[in-house]
Structures are given as C-alpha cells and as structure tokens.
Amino acid sequence: MKILVVLRMIPDSAGELELTSDGRGIDREWLDFQLNDFDDHALEEAILLKEAVGATVVAVAIGEGSNRVLQMAVARGADEAVALEAEGDGIIESRAIASSIVALARSKAADLVLCGVQSTEDLFGQLVPYAGTLLGWPHVSGSSRLGIEGSALRVTQERGGGIAATYEIALPAVIGVQTASKAPRYVSGSKLREASKTAIGKAPSEPAGFERSAEIVALRLPGQRGTGENLGDNPENVAERLASILAAKGFAGV
Amino acid sequence: MSETPILWIVTLAAIALTLWRSRRYIVALAQAPGASRFDQPWRRLEGVAVAIGLHRKMLRKPLSGILHALIFISFFVLFTVTIEAFGSRLFPGFSLAPIGGDSWIALLQDLFAVLMLLGLGLAVYQRYVLKPARFSGSSGSDAAIIYVLILLIVSSLLIEAGARIVGGADGSWRPVASLVADLLRAFSVPTHPTERIAYWIHIGAILAFLVYIPGSKHRHMFLAAPNIYFRNLEPVGMAPAVPSERGSPGVTSLAQFDWKQTLDLLSCTECGRCQAVCPAYASGLPLSPKMLITDLRDALTNDAAAPLVGGVIAEETLWACTTCRACMEACPVEIEHLPKIIDMRRHLVDEGHVSPMLQDALSNLTRLGNSMGKPSKMRARWTKELGFPVKDARSEPVDVLWFVGDYASYDPRVQDVTRKVAELFTSAGVDFGILFDAERNSGNDVRRVGEEGLFETLAQSNIDAIRACSFNRIVTTDPHSLNALKNDYRHFGGEFEVLHYTALLAELVAAGRLDIAPAGGALVTYHDPCYLGRYNGGFDAPRDLIRAAGYTLHDMPRCRENSFCCGAGGGRIWQGDDGVKERPSENRIREALGLGVGMFVVACPKDKVMYTAATDALGVAGQLKVVDVAELISLREAPAAEGYDRVDGGAING
Ligand code: SF4
Ligand code: SF4
Numbered sequence: 001m002k003i004l005v006v007l008r009m010i011p012d013s014a015g016e017l018e019l020t021s022d023g024r025g026i027d028r029e030w031l032d033f034q035l036n037d038f039d040d041h042a043l044e045e046a047i048l049l050k051e052a053v054g055a056t057v058v059a060v061a062i063g064e065g066s067n068r069v070l071q072m073a074v075a076r077g078a079d080e081a082v083a084l085e086a087e088g089d090g091i092i093e094s095r096a097i098a099s100s101i102v103a104l105a106r107s108k109a110a111d112l113v114l115c116g117v118q119s120t121e122d123l124f125g126q127l128v129p130y131a132g133t134l135l136g137w138p139h140v141s142g143s144s145r146l147g148i149e150g151s152a153l154r155v156t157q158e159r160g161g162g163i164a165a166t167y168e169i170a171l172p173a174v175i176g177v178q179t180a181s182k183a184p185r186y187v188s189g190s191k192l193r194e195a196s197k198t199a200i201g202k203a204p205s206e207p208a209g210f211e212r213s214a215e216i217v218a219l220r221l222p223g224q225r226g227t228g229e230n231l232g233d234n235p236e237n238v239a240e241r242l243a244s245i246l247a248a249k250g251f252a253g254v
Numbered sequence: 255m256s257e258t259p260i261l262w263i264v265t266l267a268a269i270a271l272t273l274w275r276s277r278r279y280i281v282a283l284a285q286a287p288g289a290s291r292f293d294q295p296w297r298r299l300e301g302v303a304v305a306i307g308l309h310r311k312m313l314r315k316p317l318s319g320i321l322h323a324l325i326f327i328s329f330f331v332l333f334t335v336t337i338e339a340f341g342s343r344l345f346p347g348f349s350l351a352p353i354g355g356d357s358w359i360a361l362l363q364d365l366f367a368v369l370m371l372l373g374l375g376l377a378v379y380q381r382y383v384l385k386p387a388r389f390s391g392s393s394g395s396d397a398a399i400i401y402v403l404i405l406l407i408v409s410s411l412l413i414e415a416g417a418r419i420v421g422g423a424d425g426s427w428r429p430v431a432s433l434v435a436d437l438l439r440a441f442s443v444p445t446h447p448t449e450r451i452a453y454w455i456h457i458g459a460i461l462a463f464l465v466y467i468p469g470s471k472h473r474h475m476f477l478a479a480p481n482i483y484f485r486n487l488e489p490v491g492m493a494p495a496v497p498s499e500r501g502s503p504g505v506t507s508l509a510q511f512d513w514k515q516t517l518d519l520l521s522c523t524e525c526g527r528c529q530a531v532c533p534a535y536a537s538g539l540p541l542s543p544k545m546l547i548t549d550l551r552d553a554l555t556n557d558a559a560a561p562l563v564g565g566v567i568a569e570e571t572l573w574a575c576t577t578c579r580a581c582m583e584a585c586p587v588e589i590e591h592l593p594k595i596i597d598m599r600r601h602l603v604d605e606g607h608v609s610p611m612l613q614d615a616l617s618n619l620t621r622l623g624n625s626m627g628k629p630s631k632m633r634a635r636w637t638k639e640l641g642f643p644v645k646d647a648r649s650e651p652v653d654v655l656w657f658v659g660d661y662a663s664y665d666p667r668v669q670d671v672t673r674k675v676a677e678l679f680t681s682a683g684v685d686f687g688i689l690f691d692a693e694r695n696s697g698n699d700v701r702r703v704g705e706e707g708l709f710e711t712l713a714q715s716n717i718d719a720i721r722a723c724s725f726n727r728i729v730t731t732d733p734h735s736l737n738a739l740k741n742d743y744r745h746f747g748g749e750f751e752v753l754h755y756t757a758l759l760a761e762l763v764a765a766g767r768l769d770i771a772p773a774g775g776a777l778v779t780y781h782d783p784c785y786l787g788r789y790n791g792g793f794d795a796p797r798d799l800i801r802a803a804g805y806t807l808h809d810m811p812r813c814r815e816n817s818f819c820c821g822a823g824g825g826r827i828w829q830g831d832d833g834v835k836e837r838p839s840e841n842r843i844r845e846a847l848g849l850g851v852g853m854f855v856v857a858c859p860k861d862k863v864m865y866t867a868a869t870d871a872l873g874v875a876g877q878l879k880v881v882d883v884a885e886l887i888s889l890r891e892a893p894a895a896e897g898y899d900r901v902d903g904g905a906i907n908g
Contacts, residue, residue, distance in 0.1 A: 015629045032629050034621060186606040186613045189620065189707025190503050235666045 001055040001148075001171070004105050005046040006115035006127070007073065008092050009033040009063030013120070017221060024216050025090050033065040035072075038116025044180035045146050046114050047077040053148045058108050060203070062086050062097060067200055075187040075195035080108075082201040091216075094122045098130035099209035105135060110172065112153065117141050117176035128176035134209050138169050141176030261343045261457065268461040275468040278555045279520055282508070287497065289512035291484040298483045301588075305482045311586040315527070317380055324373030325404075331366035334359055335411050336460055339453065360427040364415075367408050368430055374404050388526030391545050396470045396524070403466075406459040413438070414452035421445040474523040478587045481521035484514050485588040490579065491741035491789040493701050494593045496600070503706045504601025507562050508554055511594065518589040519551035528581035528591065533819040538835030539574035543581035543591045546571065550594065563598045569607060570833070572599050577702040577824025578784040583815050592702075599704025615828035616705055623694035623712065624660045625828060630691040633658075636669040637688075640676055647687030651724035654679070654686040654758070657716075657739060659732035660695050661859035667866060668859040671882040672731060675755055681889055682767040684758070686729070692719040696730075698738035698785070703825030710746075713738070717748040728752045733786035733858045734823070740790065754786055756857050756883055760795035763802045771890045772804025777851040778886075779808050781842065781865070782817035783858035796857045796883050803886040805853070810845050818842050820864040827860060839868035847878060857883045 011017065012032040020027050046057045058080040059073035070081035084100055086092065105113050113135075118125040125141050132139030144164070145156035155167045155175060229245075231238040273280075304310050309326075313319035338355060341348035350359055381389065381397055416434030419425040420443075425432040438448065467473055496503050497512075505511060528543035529535050535542045546567060553559040553566040560566055572595055581591045602608065608616065618627040637644045647655050656679075662672040679686050697712035716739075720728070728750050730736040740752040753761075762768050780800060786792040793814050800807050812818045821838030831837065843865060846854050854869070856862055865880040 012629065014627055015631070030631065032622065032631075183610065186603070186608045186616060188503070188604045188606065189705050189709065189711055190604060191707065192620070193707050193711065233666070 001049075001053065001112065002108060002110045003046045003049060003055050003057045003112045003114060004101070004108060004110040005039075005043050005057060005059050005073075005078070006101055006113070007039045007043060007059055007061040007066070007069055008036045008116070008119050008121075009061065009065050009069065010036045010092070010120050019219055019221060023218055025219065028064070028090075033063060035069045036116050036119040038118060038177060040116070040184045041180040042114040042116050042177040043073055043076065043078070044182065044184040045143070045177050047185075048181055049112075049146060049148065050077060055112075056080070058082060058104075058110065060084050060101065060104055062092055070200050071192060071195045071198065072187060074198045075191040076185060080201065081198060082203050084203045085205045091121045092119070094127035094130055095210050095212070096208045097205070098127060098134055099206040100203065101127070101131050102134040102209065103206045104203055105131070105172075112171060113137075113174040114146075114177055115174075117143075117178045125176055128174050130210065132174040135172070135174065137172045137174055139174035139176070140167055140169060142178045143175050144179045145181045146175065146177075257343050258346060261340070264457070264461060265340065265344065268465050271465050272468055275465065279468065282516055282554050283513050283520075285509065286511060286513035286516045287499070289484075289514040291486075291514050294487060297487065298485070301485060302479055302482045305586065305588070306479060311527075311584070314584075317376065317384075318525070321373045321376035321380065324369050325377070328366040328370035328373060331362050332370060332408070332411070335363055335456075339411075339456055339460075356424065357427050360415075361429075363411070364428045364430040367412055370404065370408050374401060374408075377401065386526070386530070388530035388544075389524075390526070391529070391542060391548075392524035392526055393471060396472065399466060399470070400463070400472060403459050403463045406455060407463075410452045410456040410459065414449050414456060417443070417445045417449035417452060421449065471522065471524045474521050474587060477517065477521040478523070481517055482588045484517065486590060489741045489744075490582075491737040491785070492744060493596055493742060495745050496706055502601070503604050504599070504704065505562070505594075505597040506601050508550065508566075511597070515590065515594060516554070518594075519547055519554060521587045522547045522551060522589060523587060524548060525586065527584040527586065528589075531580040531584045531816070531818075533576055533578055533580070533821055533838035533841070534574040536836070536841060537821065537838050539570070539833055540568060541571045541574035546591060546595070547589060563601050564607075567598060569602060572602065573609070573612075573829055574826075574833075575824055576784075576819045576821055576826045576838070577699075578819035579788050580784075580816070580819065583788055596702055596704055599702075600706055601704075603704040603706075609829060611830055612703065612825065612828045615825075616700070616703070616708060619695055619700060619712065620708055623715070624664060625695060626660065626664050628664050633663045633693060634688060634690045636663060636672050637676070640673055642680060644676065645685075645687030646690055647723040647725060648689060648692055648719070650687065652685055652687035653726050654684055655720065655723055655725035655728045656686050656688050657693060657696070657720075657728055657730045657735050657752075658688055659730060659735045659859065661863065662731040663693070665859065665863060668862050668882075671859065671862060671884055674882070674884045675731060675759075678759060678762075678768065678884060678887060678889075681769075681891075682762040684762070687723075687725075689719050689723070694719075696732070696735035696738035698734040698742065699823065699825045699827070701738070701742060702823070703828070709742075713743055713746055713748070717743060717746055720748070720750065726751070729755050729758045731755050731859055733783045733790070733792070734860070736792075737785045737789050754790070754792050754795070754857070756786070756795040756799055757792060759884065759887070760798045760802075763799065768887065769890045770802055770804070771888050772802070773886070773888070775804060775806050776853070777808050777849075778805045778853040778855050778881075779810050779846050779849055779851045780813070780855040780857075780883075781810070781820070781846075781861060782814055783856070783861055784817065784819050784823055786857060787817055788815050792857075796855070799883050800855055800886060803883075803888070805855075805886060808849050808851050810842075810849065812845065818845070820858075820861050822860045822864050827864075837868060837871070839864040840872055843868045843872055843874065843878065847874060852877075852879065853886075854878050854880045855883050855886060856880060 011026055012034045015032050018027040049055055050057050057078045059070055059078040060082045061070045062084045063086060066083045074081050115127055128139050128141045140155045142157045143155045144158045147154045153169045153171055153173055155169060157165050159165055231241050309319050309323050312322050338350050349355055378401055412431055412434050415428055415431035416438050419431055419435035420438050526544050532543050549566055575595050577592055615625040619625050623630055645652055661668050694712045694715050697709040701709035736752055736754050739750060797807055819838055854865055862882055869875040869878055869880055
C-alpha cells in the first residue's frame with residue numbers, strides 16, 4: 001500500500017497577524033509558519049498504518065518551511081518527502097492545490113491520500129472532496145481511527161453525543177483526518193538531525209482543476225468590531241480588570 | 255592434626271568462595287565500555303586522602319561521621335590482630351613481637367578494641383534508636399550482620415588475649431585484656447581451651463565476614479577508595495557527551511554503562527545521604543537516588559531482571575529528577591547519579607516516550623527555540639518599555655554580550671527584573687548588547703531532559719550567533735544558561751568567559767560604579783539556585799550584593815552547597831505535578847518562614863516564578879516577598895526609566 005499524506009504550512013497564530021495593504025490577505029513577510037495541526041495527525045495516522053500493516057508513506061508539503069517539516073516527517077517514519085511548489089505565497093487554497101495533489105497521487109501510484117480534515121485556511125475542509133472528485137475516488141472526512149480489514153479501509157468517524165460511526169471503504173480513497181488513533185509522537189533531535197540528510201523531491205504545481213467561484217473581498221483581524229475590550233498585556237492589570245468585570249457582571253464575589 | 259593445615263584450608267576456601275561470590279561483578283566491570291578516568295593521579299589521590307583520611311563529607315553528619323571514623327580507624331589498628339592471628343598459624347614462627355607486637359602495638363590494640371566497641375554502640379544507637387529516615391529502604395540485615403560480626407571479632411580477641419594473660423602471658427601492655435583476664439579468673443574458666451575457642455571464633459568471624467562482603471553493602475570497604483579515586487574531574491556542570499561508539503543516544507541495558515558507572519553501583523554504602531537531600535524524594539515522587547543505585551546494582555546480578563528503562567527503573571522515577579545535583583554533592587563515595595539518569599532519559603526521548611507537556615515544550619524548542627511557543631521576534635520585546643535602546647550585539651561591538659534567556663525574556667512575571675538589570679548595567683556604564691531574535695534557549699535543561707540532539711542544534715545555533723559578535727565577556731541572567739554556555743558548550747569548542755549577572759553586579763559594586771542608596775538593614779534570606787551555587791560555585795556574589803544593597807542576610811539552614819532545589823530544574827518545569835505531595839518550592843518557603851524574615855531573595859528567573867507561585871499557594875505572599883537580588887538594589891540617582899523605587903518593608907515598586 002502506498003499512502004500520500006498532505007502537509008500544509010499555516011501562519012503561526014502566536015505571532016502578530018497583519019493584513020496586506022489591500023486588506024485581502026495576511027502579510028506573510030514577518031510570519032512564522034507551522035504545520036497545520038490536523039495534517040500532523042494525518043501524518044501520524046499514515047505512520048501508524050505503515051507500522052500496523054506495512055505501507056510506503058510519501059509526505060507532500062506545501063508552503064513556507066516545508067523542508068523542515070518534511071525532515072520531521074522522515075524522522076517520524078515517512079519513506080519519501082516531496083515539496084510541492086506553491087503558486088505565489090498567499091493563502092493555500094484547497095481549490096488551487098487539489099489538482100497538484102491529485103497529479104502526485106497518480107504519479108506515485110498512491111492507494112490512499114490522507115490530509116487534515118481542515119486548516120485555518122480551509123475551515124470547511126474542501127481539500128478532501130476536491131481531491132476525491134478529481135480522482136474519482138470515494139472520500140470521507142473527520143476520521144478518528146483508520147484500519148485495514150482485508151483489502152478495505154475502515155474509517156471511524158466521531159459523531160455528536162459520543163456516537164462513533166465506522167465506514168468500510170474500498171481503496172483507493174481520500175480521507176480527511178480529524179485525529180490520529182494515537183497522539184502524534186515526539187521525534188527526537190538526534191532523529192531529526194539524522195533525517196536532515198534525506199533528499200527532498202520537488203513537484204511542480206498544476207493548474208487548478210476547478211473554476212474560481214468566489215473571491216475574498218476583505219479580511220478582518222480579530223477584535224476590530226469595537227464590542228470587546230482589550231485588557232492589555234500586563235498580567236497583573238489583566239487579572240485585576242478581569243476580576244472587576246466578573247464581579248460587576250455578577251459572576252464572582254470580590 | 256595441627257592447626258596450620260586446617261587454617262590454610264579454611265582460609266583458601268573462604269578466599270575462593272569470596273571470589274566466586276564476586277564473579278558476576280568482576281565480569282560486569284571487565285566487560286563494561288571504557289571510561290577515561292586515569293589522568294591526574296596526584297589530584298585523584300589527594301581527593302581520596304581528603305575524603306577518606308579526613309572523612310570530609312562523612313563528618314557533615316557529625317554522629318555518623320564520628321562513629322564511622324571510630325570504626326574505620328579501629329579497623330586498621332585491629333587489622334594487626336588479624337595479621338598476627340593468621341600469620342602465626344599459617345607461617346609458624348611469624349610474630350609481630352619484634353616490632354612491638356607485645357608492647358605498643360598490643361596497647362593500641364587494646365585501646366582500639368574499646369573504641370571499636372564504642373563506635374559499634376553509637377552505630378547501634380543511631381540505627382535502632384534514632385532511626386534516621388535516610389536509612390529507609392537500605393538493607394537492615396547487612397547492618398545487623400556486621401554489628402554481630404564486629405562484636406564477635408572484638409570480644410573474641412579480648413577474650414583470647416585475656417586467656418593468654420591468665421595462662422601467664424605479660425599483661426602490662428594490655429590493660430583491657432587484663433580486666434578480661436580478671437573476669438576469667440573470677441569464673442575460673444579453663445585458660446587453654448578458652449584461648450583456642452576464642453581464637454577460632456575470631457578466625458571464623460573474620461572469614462565469614464570476608465565471604466559475606468561481596469553480596470553486601472560492605473563492599474565499600476574495598477571499593478570506596480577506588481570509586482573516589484576514579485571520580486569525575488571534569489567541571490561538574492558539563493553533562494557527559496554521548497560516547498561516539500554508542501549507536502543511539504541513550505542507554506537501554508546495564509551493559510552499556512561504562513566501568514566507572516558500574517563501579518558506582520558496587521560502591522554504594524546505602525547510607526541514604528543522597529535520599530535525605532533529594533527534593534524529588536521529599537516531594538513524594540517515586541525517586542530515591544539511593545534506591546536508583548541499589549535497584550541498578552541488584553539488576554546487575556539478576557538474569558530475570560525486567561528491561562532497564564521502564565522496568566528496573568520506572569519512567570516516572572527518571573522524570574522526577576530535577577538534576578539539582580544535591581545527591582552527588584552529598585555522596586561520600588562520589589557516586590554519579592545524574593549521568594545514569596540522563597543516559598536513561600536519553601533513551602526515553604529517543605523513543606518518543608515523553609509526557610504531553612514535555613512534548614509540547616520540546617516541540618516548541620525545536621520549532622521556535624523557546625519552550626513557551628513564542629515567536630523569536632518577540633524575544634526582545636521587553637526592551638520596548640526601557641527608557642533607552644539596547645545595543646544589537648550582532649551589528650556593533652560590545653564589551654558585554656548579555657545572554658538573556660527564555661524566562662527573563664518572555665515571562666511577564668520576570669521581565670520587570672530583566673529591565674531592572676538592564677538599568678543597573680546602564681547606570682554603571684556597562685557597554686552591553688543582546689542577540690535579539692538570534693538567541694535560542696541555551697539547551698541546559700533540554701540536555702538534562704535527555705534530548706541530546708535538540709541540545710546540539712540549540713547549542714550550535716547559539717555558538718554560531720555568539721561567534722558572529724564582537725565582545726569580551728558573556729553575562730547571563732539565568733543560572734541554567736550560565737551553566738550551558740560555560741560548561742556544556744565546551745563539547746563544541748565554545749569556550750567563553752561567562753559570568754552570572756550577580757557576579758557582574760558585584761564587580762560593579764566593588765569598583766564603585768553603582769551609586770547605591772542602602773536600605774535600612776531589614777532581614778532577608780537568600781536561596782542559592784542549584785545551577786549558580788552547587789554547579790558553578792557562585793555563592794558569594796549574590797550575598798555581597800544583598801549586603802551592599804543595605805540588607806541583613808539571614809541564611810536558611812539549607813544554604814550554599816546544601817541548598818534545596820526549587821523543583822524546576824532538569825526540565826521539571828515542563829512536567830506536571832502529578833504525584834507531588836509537597837512541592838519542593840513550598841517546602842523551601844516553609845523553611846524560610848521559620849526565620850522571621852520579610853523577603854526571600856532569588857537570583858534566577860525560574861526561582862522568581864516558582865517561589866512567587868509557592869508563596870501564593872501557601873497564602874503567605876503578604877508575609878514573605880519573593881524578590882530578585884537586582885530588585886533589592888536602589889540607586890541614588892535612578893536612570894531615565896523610573897518605576898523601581900527601593901524595596902522597602904517588602905513592598906515592591908510602590
Ligand atoms: S539530582 Fe536532585 S532530584 Fe535528582 S536524584 Fe539527585 S537529589 Fe534527587
Ligand atoms: S549513593 Fe552515595 S549517598 Fe547515596 S546511599 Fe549510596 S553511598 Fe550513600
């Protein structure tokens with residue numbers, strides 16, 4: 001079995017986000033980038049499957065800092081690392097990257113494509129349906145456990161109220177991973193240093209497979225609506241102000 | 255049959271049995287990987303002389319020290335009896351008489367037999383009446399057996415000598431044996447059989463003891479001296495590197511420990527001094543440095559032992575250690591607990607067996623170079639609120655390169671102190687600069703948590719950044735950074751002159767470059783940070799500063815090298831409090847509360863965080879203020895940015 005796992009780099013939300021001058025994008029110049037958390041789980045699930053039933057894992061990363069994350073993926077057990085060239089350096093749009101992922105899935109003869117169920121730049125989790133549609137493969141999103149039964153894939157999906165549904169899907173398929181069966185493992189510095197010697201492949205970006213259907217006309221930073229109060233960043237003042245607000249609203253006796 | 259062949263037979267049999275009982279240890283030592291501990295023989299011998307000859311560490315516990323010294327010296331004197339007892343029968347005609355065996359040696363033997371019994375009495379009193387907690391977990395039977403054997407050996411030698419006197423020997427050099435002789439006469443005991451029985455009891459007890467030694471803690475009679483001789487002579491702050499011949503960073507089996515680490519295991523006296531000072535043990539965590547050593551030792555001869563890491567030594571045990579080094583400082587035979595703990599942690603980290611909190615911290619360190627997960631660009635944010643710019647050491651030469659460290663840079667609870675230090679430097683005219691976003695966590699605790707690869711990455715990045723600057727000396731806020739930069743970075747050829755900020759401030763005070771308005775002599779106490787004091791000998795500078803600032807220092811009972819860890823070191827700050835019954839920091843605050851001082855002075859950013867939390871948790875923040883030593887200093891003419899008025903009566907910043 002060959003698993004293609006998609007790793008998207010997203011802006012580190014601990015940094016200070018600033019908008020571009022046209023107000024339609026995030027200024028990426030001073031930002032740190034980090035791996036999308038759900039994609040981290042997708043990677044873990046891919047490695048767990050490899051360990052359970054044997055598989056070859058190809059990690060594909062998109063965005064700034066891809067190389068670092070690909071080395072990490074190799075240190076964790078991925079067999080091959082590919083950096084996907086991105087169009088421009090803006091938001092990683094699922095509509096735009098889906099065809100590149102699909103082209104790679106075909107050229108690497110993948111049986112299973114895993115990616116995070118969503119990212120901060122794809123809150124509605126469209127990469128999985130886009131890729132599934134282009135490939136003509138079945139797809140399920142929101143998995144919390146994957147397993148192989150004979151030649152089929154079993155996908156467990158958490159529903160509300162603690163109910164879990166399990167699907168059985170024929171491979172090849174595309175899965176949007178919500179959480180891996182186990183929390184992503186820690187990979188030690190010595191393994192990372194070892195993995196930093198691995199060669200990283202490159203893949204060109206393909207033209208988008210779908211027409212653009214909507215445009216972003218404005219982005220807004222949080223806390224600009226005027227209804228909130230900025231408590232500042234001095235912890236003592238924050239604590240005091242918070243306590244007095246809670247007391248005033250009747251949440252706590254002071 | 256004459257006694258000579260019988261004695262030969264039993265003696266040789268006992269020696270053979272002793273060797274047989276030691277065989278597993280001998281094999282383990284012989285097969286262990288190498289360690290270079292053969293350099294500087296004179297310095298090594300000197301250490302042995304001080305440790306054993308003067309009983310230096312032993313005497314830190316006066317009763318134990320004195321009783322051990324009594325038994326120890328008496329043992330050597332009474333060994334002449336043993337020589338005579340064996341010599342005279344094994345080689346008929348042998349006698350110590352020509353060199354004074356019947357005169358002054360006899361007198362000494364008589365006196366030291368009594369001193370030996372006195373030491374024995376004190377030992378019994380200590381173990382069975384005083385029952386110090388440090389003995390809990392030590393082998394009780396080992397102790398009881400040696401008491402009985404000593405009693406047998408000493409009483410039999412006195413009875414034998416007494417019987418000889420009754421039989422007509424000269425008793426003038428043997429006052430004690432003469433008294434015994436009087437007793438024997440009083441009971442009209444037959445002299446010749448008594449002498450022979452006493453002789454054979456003496457011989458039997460000594461040989462029994464010899465055979466008993468290999469399986470008991472009394473091995474230390476033979477191994478303490480070599481273990482001290484082969485002690486570590488590297489700077490104590492340098493954690494051992496991973497040997498190049500080892501495939502992976504950690505240790506998964508006892509056979510991977512080098513011979514010195516193995517010798518350590520065999521030398522332990524089970525005295526429990528390490529356990530008594532261990533903050534992890536005191537807080538109720540499943541770590542006793544003594545049991546760590548004895549569990550490893552017992553596994554050495556147990557074929558059915560569980561896997562080393564996670565079996566013989568539980569993971570929770572390894573993670574409980576704060577790497578405070580108090581155990582190694584206390585150990586009278588120089589056993590090295592920390593290298594073993596770190597080597598086993600290295601294995602856990604390499605396998606990815608880390609708690610979620612630790613994983614977060616390490617992942618942040620990997621990604622961003624700090625454990626808090628803050629962007630590097632925010633590292634120098636604290637300088638924004640200063641009334642003056644701070645030089646960028648990357649772009650202009652400075653005299654002092656200030657390595658600020660994570661907590662002092664990022665933690666809002668400490669940033670005020672960092673700014674105060676910057677103001678003091680400025681006021682004293684120090685030409686200093688910082689690395690801004692090029693600084694990374696020093697890696698001190700990363701290394702001690704067992705993350706050697708990440709440590710190397712961090713260290714290399716810092717060394718590159720530091721080397722690209724032009725400076726004369728480095729000063730650090732954090733004692734942990736101090737230790738890494740000064741000691742650990744030597745592994746990468748990074749030899750810098752590194753000072754703690756308290757040392758630089760003390761230097762400035764001594765040179766009259768700080769115009770201090772002294773306070774009114776209020777009583778304060780001071781906590782020695784492990785990595786400043788025990789690790790790097792920085793005991794005096796903070797104390798000098800406290801005095802110069804106009805305060806009266808009242809030290810806690812556990813101070814200087816006996817300081818008690820705050821509980822944050824060695825990566826403990828990245829671990830949860832699960833299983834902790836009493837936080838070490840709270841234990842420490844209770845100690846300070848007993849002194850009736852108003853301020854608890856610290857010299858480490860982590861201490862400010864830990865102890866402020868502890869006084870809050872204990873509800874004593876109003877009684878005891880946690881203050882950094884820099885905050886104590888108030889200047890007559892404060893620099894531009896105000897806000898740091900003198901600390902008076904415990905109120906900080908008004
Ligand atoms: S270093 Fe400190 S915490 Fe660790 S075992 Fe020794 S005394 Fe205990
Ligand atoms: S390790 Fe050292 S201090 Fe601890 S019990 Fe053994 S001999 Fe005593």
